Amino acid sequence: MQRLGIYIHWPYCKSKCPYCDFFSRVQKNVDQSAIIKSYLADLEYYRSLNDDYRVESIFFGGGTPSLINPQHISEIIDKITALWHYSDRLEISLEANPNTDDGRLFSELKSAGINRLSLGVQALNDVDLKFLGRTHSLNDALASIDSVLQNFNNHSIDLIYARPDQDIKSWQKELKTACSFGLKHLSLYQLTIEENTVFAKKNIKSADEEKARKLYAVSEETLFHHGYNRYEVSNYAQKGHECHHNLGYWQGYDYVGIGNGAVGRFHINGKLYNTFYPRQQELITPQERAEELLIMGLRLPEGINKKRFFSQCGIDLNDVISTAKLQQFCRENLLIDTPETLQTTASGNLILNYLIEQLINL
Ligand SMILES: C[S@@+](CC[C@H](N)C(=O)[O-])C[C@H]1O[C@@H](n2cnc3c(N)ncnc32)[C@H](O)[C@@H]1O
Numbered sequence: 001m002q003r004l005g006i007y008i009h010w011p012y013c014k015s016k017c018p019y020c021d022f023f024s025r026v027q028k029n030v031d032q033s034a035i036i037k038s039y040l041a042d043l044e045y046y047r048s049l050n051d052d053y054r055v056e057s058i059f060f061g062g063g064t065p066s067l068i069n070p071q072h073i074s075e076i077i078d079k080i081t082a083l084w085h086y087s088d089r090l091e092i093s094l095e096a097n098p099n100t101d102d103g104r105l106f107s108e109l110k111s112a113g114i115n116r117l118s119l120g121v122q123a124l125n126d127v128d129l130k131f132l133g134r135t136h137s138l139n140d141a142l143a144s145i146d147s148v149l150q151n152f153n154n155h156s157i158d159l160i161y162a163r164p165d166q167d168i169k170s171w172q173k174e175l176k177t178a179c180s181f182g183l184k185h186l187s188l189y190q191l192t193i194e195e196n197t198v199f200a201k202k203n204i205k206s207a208d209e210e211k212a213r214k215l216y217a218v219s220e221e222t223l224f225h226h227g228y229n230r231y232e233v234s235n236y237a238q239k240g241h242e243c244h245h246n247l248g249y250w251q252g253y254d255y256v257g258i259g260n261g262a263v264g265r266f267h268i269n270g271k272l273y274n275t276f277y278p279r280q281q282e283l284i285t286p287q288e289r290a291e292e293l294l295i296m297g298l299r300l301p302e303g304i305n306k307k308r309f310f311s312q313c314g315i316d317l318n319d320v321i322s323t324a325k326l327q328q329f330c331r332e333n334l335l336i337d338t339p340e341t342l343q344t345t346a347s348g349n350l351i352l353n354y355l356i357e358q359l360i361n362l
């Protein structure tokens with residue numbers, strides 16, 4: 001029986017952040033019951049296509065899924081566990097925004113079945129929170145973190161760095177504060193100015209490349225010193241607290257995507273499909289699959305497991321990438337190639353996108 005992750009996407013937010021181009025919109029009077037009903041029906045539909053899976057993780061992402069009534073969260077979890085076999089260590093994560101915390105939110109989410117909470121804090125000072133267009137203050141964030149720690153054993157916060165003019169010392173101070181909370185996991189995302197966002201229209205620039213690299217290096221060093229290992233480009237965890245769901249994406253395991261902003265990778269009659277809303281399926285070719293496995297797998301310091309790679313796409317990793325480029329990057333200490341794995345070095349990780357582009361471009 002193959003393992004499966006389930007991603008439930010909630011496309012609504014209380015307000016739109018000026019940097020964000022995720023599929024989300026601000027809408028009052030959302031008919032939650034009707035949407036959840038359609039989600040439950042979609043879960044049944046996917047199960048009718050393949051029941052030979054064991055669910056290992058459920059992830060409520062967004063948008064802002066902490067706007068979903070906890071009663072509905074529990075209906076979705078109940079439906080999933082009734083439809084498929086599931087792991088006795090089923091990880092059930094939810095992304096929450098502090099601006100939805102009414103003081104009862106986290107205990108209600110816990111009662112609904114959530115066992116891993118990821119809080120979108122973004123910055124640990126009021127000036128930058130305001131700049132990022134967040135509607136919570138530092139005190140609101142701290143109160144939410146407190147409540148998350150009280151209610152969950154597995155937790156994370158998101159922070160955005162490489163903000164314009166951000167200096168290394170103040171970022172280091174924020175990182176130390178972040179490490180002092182005792183959270184099991186931290187996600188640190190480099191500010192990206194995405195097309196058509198308010199930031200792009202205002203011509204706001206994130207920190208320049210060299211500064212961003214320094215901020216990244218400081219992040220890795222500070223977090224390592226405080227007991228957090230980087231296990232993906234932007235993700236750090238105490239040992240054993242990596243996000244199992246997201247690891248599934250990077251390692252190429254199957255998942256169902258529910259909601260109009262979600263996609264999936266799902267086997268039907270032994271063939272792998274890209275699935276998307278509304279109940280659409282598109283066959284993935286071995287070459288497409290190989291390329292996405294390369295792009296995802298090199299994000300992990302452990303790299304790509306060649307045996308698993310072959311079992312997931314039917315092509316040898318060495319047949320997908322340029323041998324000349326591979327040899328060059330190994331000589332330049334950017335990649336490490338062994339019979340079992342292909343992985344980046346610390347310097348390779350800093351120019352990951354360039355490496356991938358060059359490797360695939362045969
Ligand atoms: C899908 S969002 C959902 C989180 C939740 N809605 C919130 O804002 O608290 C996941 C994370 O992506 C990150 N993110 C979104 N847009 C970004 C951007 N343009 N640059 C860097 N990080 C970004 C933020 O850290 C955010 O918490």
Ligand code: SF4
Nearest residue numbers: 013016017020062063
């Ligand atoms: S960052 Fe989160 S709250 Fe802000 S618009 Fe994006 S999904 Fe919504």
